[in-house]
Amino acid sequence: MPKNLIIHDLEVRFQVEGDDGALFTRLFNKHIQAWARLYEDQCARAERSDDDRRLGDPGGRR
Secondary structure, X not given: OOOOOOOOOOOOOOOOOOOHHHHHHHHHXXXXXXXXXXXXXXXXXXXXXXXXXXXOXXXXXX
């Protein structure tokens, strides 16, 4: 899994009625967790793919 993540530009806008801060926090947490799961799945697939490519490769690292 890559160890560095760089966000170059992030802009968040929301307009709601009621407690804006609590709603933003709830929605942000929901979506950042979904993004993190997708990102971890992508990293795991990439690692498995790398492992598969190394099979039978005498110069492979594993």
